[in-house]
Amino acid sequence: MEVDKKEEIASDSSEQVVNPWEVSAKDGGKIDYDKLIDQFGCQRLDESLIDRVERLTSRQPHVFLRRGVFFAHRDFDLVLDAYERGDKFYLYTGRGPSSEALHLGHLIPFMFTKYLQEAFKVPLVIQLTDDEKCMWKNLSVEESQRLARENAKDIIACGFDVTKTFIFSDFDYVGGAFYKNMVKVAKCVTLNKAMGIFGFSGEDHIGKLSFPPVQAVPSFPSSFPHLFPGKDKLRCLIPCAIDQDPYFRMTRDVAPRLGYSKPALIESSFFPALQASGENGKMSASDPNSAIYVTDTAKDIKNKICVNGGQDSIEKHREIGANLEVDIPVKYLSFFLEDDAELEHIKKEYGEGRMLTGEVKKRLTEVLTGMVERHRMARAAVTEEMVDAFMAVRPLPNMFE
Amino acid sequence: MGFSKDHLLARLQELQIDYSKYEHPPVLTVEEQAKYVSSSEGALSKNLFLKDKKNRYYIVSAMTDTKVDMKVLSQRLGLGKGGIRMAPEEALSELLQVSLGCVTPFAVVNESARDVSLLLDQKFKNQTRCIFHPLSNDVSISLNTLGLDKFLQSIGRDSVYIDLEANPVVGKDQPPDLAVYVPSNSVVVPELPTKTASIQTASKNVSAEKTKPVASAKPSKLAGNVKSAVEDSALLVFKNPEKFVEEILDKTTALLLSEGKGENVEALAETFRKRLTSEFTHLAVMYKNTAYSQGFYAGTQSQPKRP
Numbered sequence: 001m002e003v004d005k006k007e008e009i010a011s012d013s014s015e016q017v018v019n020p021w022e023v024s025a026k027d028g029g030k031i032d033y034d035k036l037i038d039q040f041g042c043q044r045l046d047e048s049l050i051d052r053v054e055r056l057t058s059r060q061p062h063v064f065l066r067r068g069v070f071f072a073h074r075d076f077d078l079v080l081d082a083y084e085r086g087d088k089f090y091l092y093t094g095r096g097p098s099s100e101a102l103h104l105g106h107l108i109p110f111m112f113t114k115y116l117q118e119a120f121k122v123p124l125v126i127q128l129t130d131d132e133k134c135m136w137k138n139l140s141v142e143e144s145q146r147l148a149r150e151n152a153k154d155i156i157a158c159g160f161d162v163t164k165t166f167i168f169s170d171f172d173y174v175g176g177a178f179y180k181n182m183v184k185v186a187k188c189v190t191l192n193k194a195m196g197i198f199g200f201s202g203e204d205h206i207g208k209l210s211f212p213p214v215q216a217v218p219s220f221p222s223s224f225p226h227l228f229p230g231k232d233k234l235r236c237l238i239p240c241a242i243d244q245d246p247y248f249r250m251t252r253d254v255a256p257r258l259g260y261s262k263p264a265l266i267e268s269s270f271f272p273a274l275q276a277s278g279e280n281g282k283m284s285a286s287d288p289n290s291a292i293y294v295t296d297t298a299k300d301i302k303n304k305i306c307v308n309g310g311q312d313s314i315e316k317h318r319e320i321g322a323n324l325e326v327d328i329p330v331k332y333l334s335f336f337l338e339d340d341a342e343l344e345h346i347k348k349e350y351g352e353g354r355m356l357t358g359e360v361k362k363r364l365t366e367v368l369t370g371m372v373e374r375h376r377m378a379r380a381a382v383t384e385e386m387v388d389a390f391m392a393v394r395p396l397p398n399m400f401e
Numbered sequence: 402m403g404f405s406k407d408h409l410l411a412r413l414q415e416l417q418i419d420y421s422k423y424e425h426p427p428v429l430t431v432e433e434q435a436k437y438v439s440s441s442e443g444a445l446s447k448n449l450f451l452k453d454k455k456n457r458y459y460i461v462s463a464m465t466d467t468k469v470d471m472k473v474l475s476q477r478l479g480l481g482k483g484g485i486r487m488a489p490e491e492a493l494s495e496l497l498q499v500s501l502g503c504v505t506p507f508a509v510v511n512e513s514a515r516d517v518s519l520l521l522d523q524k525f526k527n528q529t530r531c532i533f534h535p536l537s538n539d540v541s542i543s544l545n546t547l548g549l550d551k552f553l554q555s556i557g558r559d560s561v562y563i564d565l566e567a568n569p570v571v572g573k574d575q576p577p578d579l580a581v582y583v584p585s586n587s588v589v590v591p592e593l594p595t596k597t598a599s600i601q602t603a604s605k606n607v608s609a610e611k612t613k614p615v616a617s618a619k620p621s622k623l624a625g626n627v628k629s630a631v632e633d634s635a636l637l638v639f640k641n642p643e644k645f646v647e648e649i650l651d652k653t654t655a656l657l658l659s660e661g662k663g664e665n666v667e668a669l670a671e672t673f674r675k676r677l678t679s680e681f682t683h684l685a686v687m688y689k690n691t692a693y694s695q696g697f698y699a700g701t702q703s704q705p706k707r708p
Contacts, residue, residue, distance in 0.1 A: 118682070159683045162690040298576050374683070380585065381639045381687050386694040394697075 018243050019199060021136065023270060033071065033242075033269055040245050042072045042267065049073070052080055057119035064112050064268065067334050072242060074252065075264035079237050083120065088400050089235040090228070091116055092218045092263070094127035095155065097147040098137050102154045103291035104368070105271035107375070108335075110158040112268070113239045123164045123227065123399035126155060127218050131170040135207040145171055152387050154294060157378035160390075164399045166227060167390045170214055177225045181217040181258075186210065188254040197246050215244075216251040219263035226393050236263040241270065272331050274304055294376065298369045305329060305364055309350075310357035321353035322360075329357075329364045336367050404498070404510045406537040412510075413535075413544075418551055420544035421530070427539045429502030431465055434532075434541060443530030443543035446522075448504035450497065452488035453480050456587035458496060458514075462506045462533070463522035463565050473568050479577035492590045503538040506549060510536075510556055516586040519553075520579070521546075523562040585636075638684070639691040649681060 016026040018036060025031045037044060045065070054061050064070050079089050093113045095106065117124050128151060130144040139147070148169040155167065174182070189212070194200055200209055219236045221228035228234055238248060245267065252262040273290035292301055309327020311317035324330055324347060337343045346363065349355035413420055425437035431447050438445065444464055451459040453475075463469055475485040493499060496517060497508035509519050525531045530543040550560040561582055571577045637644045653673070660672055 156690070159686045160690075161686055162693045297578070297581055299578055374680075378683065378687055381636055381691060383691075383694065385698045386690055389690075389694040389697040392697065 019246055020243055023243050031270060036242060037072050040072075040242070040249070042074050042242075042245065042265065043076075045071050045073050045076065045266070049077060049080070053119075056080060056083060059119055062112060062115040062119075063338050064108070064115075064335070066340065068269075069108070069335055070112060070239070070266055070268045072267040073265055074248070075262060076237070076266050079235055079264045082235055087235070088122055089120075089237050089264075090122055090221065090399075091124040092127070092236050092238050093124070093240060094129060094215070094218070095151055096129045096133050096136075097144060097151040098133045098139070100147060100150050101293050101295065102151065103293045104371070105291060107154075107158060107294070108268060108271055109239050109241060110155055110160075114159050116237070116239060117160065117164060121400060123396055124160065124166070125218055125224060125227070126152075126160075126165065126167040127215070128152060128167065128169040129215065131174070131214065132211055134171075135205070135211065141171065145169060149387060152390065153382040154375075154379060156382045156386060156390055157375055159378065162386070162390055164396055165390060166224070166393075166396065167387075168393075169391070172391070173393070174214065178217060178223045181220050181223045182213040184258050185213040185216050185251070185254050188257050189213075189250060193250075197250055212247055212250060215247045216254070219248070219251050219255070220258070220260045222260075226395055227399070233261060235261050238263050238265045240265065240267060242267040243270075271335065272328060274306065274328060292368055292372070294372055294379070296372060298365070301368050301372065302361075302365045305332075305361055305368075307357040307361050311353075314356065317356065318353040322350045322355075322357070324351045327360075329360045332364055333360070333367065336371065337363075404507075404536055406535045406540055409507055409510060409535045410542075412555075413542075413548070413552060416551055416555055418544060418548040420542045420548060422535075423541045423543070425539060425541065427502075429538065438532055438541045438543075443532045444525070444528040445532050446525075448506070448533070450488045450493055450504045451485050452492060453478070453485050453583075456589055457584045458488055458492060458517045458588060459485070459582075459584075460497075460504060460506060460508065460517055460519045461522075461565070462504075462519070462525075464524045464528075464531075467522050467524060467565050469565050470568070474565070474579075476571045477567075477569065477577050477579040478583055479571075479580035480583070489590070495590045496588060499534075499536055500538060503534050503536065505534040505536065507533060507536055507552070509553070509558060516584045516588055518582050518584045519558065519561060520565075520582060521549075521560060521562045522565050524565075525549075526562060639687045640695075645684070645688055648684065652677065652680070 016031055016035070017024050018031070023031070045068075050061050050065050053065065060066075083089065091113055093109055095110075113124060116122070128148040130141075130148040133139055133147070134141055134144040137144075148171075152167050152169075191209070194209060194212060198208075198212065217223045219238065221231050221234040221236070240248075245265070248263060248265055255262045274292070289304060292304060296304070305328070307327065307329050309322040309324060309330060311320060311322070322330070327350075330347060330350065333343055333346060337346075346355065346360060350360055410420075410422070421442060423438050423442065425434075428434040428437065431445055435445060446462050447465050447467075447469075449459075449461040449463075449469065451461060451471075453459075459478075461469060461474070471485055472482050476482060478485065488496075490501065493501065493504070496511075496513050497504065498511050498513060499505065499508050506519055506521065508514055509517055525546050528546070530545055531549070532541050532543045533549075534540065535542045546560075546562075553560050563579060563582075567578075569575065569578055638648045639645070656673060656676060657669075661669055
């Protein structure tokens, strides 16, 4: 993975590094999210906001909200204020298609976005940054386009509504109104600023320098004249992982100068890698054993889960209980086990030594296998025609229903 | 479009796959083949062409001394104990376009065999070379498994090597480990032997008719058509109203039967809502997406109204 030097955020190993191309904790420890929020200048997503979401959508908030997976935001409160007044918004999220194999970590923002789409009844644009991967991962144009289409299928399998969702790849869509906005944004960001935010240097090729506007402009409704004609003031909410924050800090800075609303963000923490120690950043596609893939079989999943929170012997375990701080299966269950009561029960019993590691592993295997199976079934139903339909530049007349 | 052996050999050469060729009188059995091709040239293979009750086909290619237990294989594929048997002769000619005694992994090069699942003995990987018929039983070729893999890749297939002698437990908590290799599409082969399969000369193209209207689904390049059996019915569930309703009722009644003992009705209703809402919504969205996509496609193909 590319490691870009950064000036804004210190990059020596004694500080944590979080940017779109690198995520690593300080001294191989855990990511300090409080520090990150401070550093980036975003807000904590607190209980009161979650309660508001519940009231406005008349349904239980998504498990990722309840468990603090999506934990930070910018202006989400303003979006909710506007929503209450009857002013809708649209969602924008994306994926950099660098590999065919998607793992659960990749699906998290999509699962959450799907919930937001259903709960708030709003449209969604999904950007596949095939150009970015072509540039950063040195893929051929054809390969990155192919990967984009393949990834689109897994994304569609998450359950997005085709009457409210527009998926586009940069290579296909950049041009027209979208490009006009890109140029407007580019004019507002000096080279020095870009180098500061993204860590570009004199050695980087100019393709990389010119990319940030591409990821910025989907936040502006005028980039999609076929979707939002005349709705220039429509707000945008961007669910993403917190490492994408730099792009949108830049965008928010530029927006008022262009007469656009600032996009709001709702940000997630990183999905922990399966290996406990060593690689303490996020689940990574470049290390197959660190991740659960959507193509994994039940057997694969079972083998990949290594329980690390139990004590060395059963007696010792029953005596002191498990180490819930480091235990990976419990972390995973907190992401994916819907039932709050059951999770509490497991944490209590396991933490006090009455439940053994085998049982926790079994429950997690069940949950993950169920998810992966359901995804596979849905994925099998995604045809080439369906991808074409999602990616067609077409109006979405019922987008707010 | 039935591939001939010459076609195949030329293709192997194009791909720069190293192989040795042995010509001999036509042989129908491994014993006969062994008379002409000595084991110093490579490991002989036995090749089975199998079919399950849902008209899905499999080629199992194994070392001659590997014990292939059909009952175990059937269970591991998730087909129950007696779910798999030798495929009839018509299928051999229709799908693989080879003659008797000529089943070979190479047969999957034919379009007609695109839904045939190919399972290879993992013991092949330890051999320097393995021997197969190149679509004709008067020739044998020996090549390394890497060469076979390269060939399969060139036609968009993944090589699947399995431990054929393993006998894992298959039960409620242990899903069949080979179920993922069950083809997603079934094939109906006409009963009457309408043609002799002579593949020496690239004979008339006969591809088997499919019964299910798998209209828009092109086979996924990813795994060369090896997907779970579950996914076969998944496609129909999202296209066919009856199957859709059946799926919903199946899941609802299953939940009723597992949870409905002794619960009061209100609590049960709550459980239903809680457990089924998200799953059914997901199903419904996929159904909607499928319908929209079909309509969209129809729109792109439709003729403008006559003035």
